[in-house]
Amino acid sequence: MSDQDLELNEELRDVYQEVTNVAMGQAADRLARLLDVFVVLPIPNVNILEAGELQMALQAASDNESVSAVCQGFIGKGVAGEALLIFNDSSFNDIAKLMKYEGEIDDAVQLELEMDIASILIGAFLNGLAEQLDMSFSQGHPVVLGQHCDIKDLISSNSMRWSKVLTLEVNYTIKDHNINCDLLLLFSDDSIYRLNEIASYLLE
Numbered sequence: 001m002s003d004q005d006l007e008l009n010e011e012l013r014d015v016y017q018e019v020t021n022v023a024m025g026q027a028a029d030r031l032a033r034l035l036d037v038f039v040v041l042p043i044p045n046v047n048i049l050e051a052g053e054l055q056m057a058l059q060a061a062s063d064n065e066s067v068s069a070v071c072q073g074f075i076g077k078g079v080a081g082e083a084l085l086i087f088n089d090s091s092f093n094d095i096a097k098l099m100k101y102e103g104e105i106d107d108a109v110q111l112e113l114e115m116d117i118a119s120i121l122i123g124a125f126l127n128g129l130a131e132q133l134d135m136s137f138s139q140g141h142p143v144v145l146g147q148h149c150d151i152k153d154l155i156s157s158n159s160m161r162w163s164k165v166l167t168l169e170v171n172y173t174i175k176d177h178n179i180n181c182d183l184l185l186l187f188s189d190d191s192i193y194r195l196n197e198i199a200s201y202l203l204e
Contacts, residue, residue: 008048008166008196015199020044020168020185023128027183028172030124031117035098038175045169048192054165058086058184065090068110068147070118073140074126078194081166081187083122087114089148091179098177107147118142121172121183129185133198164189 008016021044028039049057066089073082092110099113119142126137166187173180187195 008046011203012196012199013046015202016046016166016168017044019129019132019199019202020046020170022132023125024170026128027121027124027170030120031172034116034120035095035174037098037177040173040175042171042173045167047167047169049165049167051163051165054167054186057167057169066148066150068114068149069145070114070122070142071145072118072122072142074137076130076137077135079135079137079187079191081185081191083126084145084182084184084186085114085118085121086182086184087117088180091181094174094177094179098174098179110147111144114144115142117181121181125170125183125185132202133195135198162186162189164192166192166195 024041024044028041031037032039047053047057067086068089069084069086071082071084074080092105092113095113095117096105096109099116101109101113103109122142123139126139130137168185168187170183171180172183
C-alpha cells in the first residue's frame with residue numbers, strides 16, 4: 001500500500017462528505033427525538049491526518065474547556081476504527097434538564113448521561129454510514145476515556161496507534177441550550193485503502 005492509497009482526492013472527499021451528512025442527520029434526528037429539541041447541524045470535516053495533526057484537531061475542538069469522553073470501537077469488512085464522543089463538561093446540566101433528571105448531577109449521573117447520548121449518536125451514525133457503504137459494523141462496548149479532564153490528558157491516555165487516520169468530524173449543538181459535543185469517527189490507516197475502494201464504487 002503506497003502513500004497515494006492513503007490520500008483523499010476531491011471526488012473521494014465529496015463522497016465521504018455526502019455519506020457523513022446523511023449519517024449525521026440520522027443521528028441528529030434520534031437525539032432531537034430523545035431530548036425534544038432542535039439540533040443544529042454543521043458542515044462535517046473530512047480529513048486524513050497524521051497522529052500529531054489529529055491531536056491538534058482534538059485540542060482545537062475542545063476549546064480549552066474541561067471535557068469528558070466516550071470511545072467505542074467498531075469493525076466490519078476489512079474496516080476498523082473508533083468513534084470518539086467528546087462532551088464539554090458545561091453541557092451536562094442542560095442535558096440532565098432535558099432528560100427530566102432531578103437531583104444532584106454527580107459523576108455517576110454524568111456518566112449515565114454520557115453513555116445514553118453516546119449510545120444514541122454513535123449507534124445511529126454508524127448505522128447510517130454502514131447502510132450507505134453496503135456493509136455492517138460490529139460495535140464494541142463503549143469505554144469512558146476520562147471525565148473532567150484536559151484534552152491533552154485524554155490524548156496521552158489513548159495515544160494514537162495509527163500513523164494516519166481518516167477522520168469524519170461532526171459538532172452537535174442544541175439550539176437555545178448550552179450543549180456541545182464532538183463526534184469523531186476515526187478509521188485506521190489499514191482501513192483507508194478499503195474505504196477509498198468502496199467510495200470509488202459510489203462514484204460510478
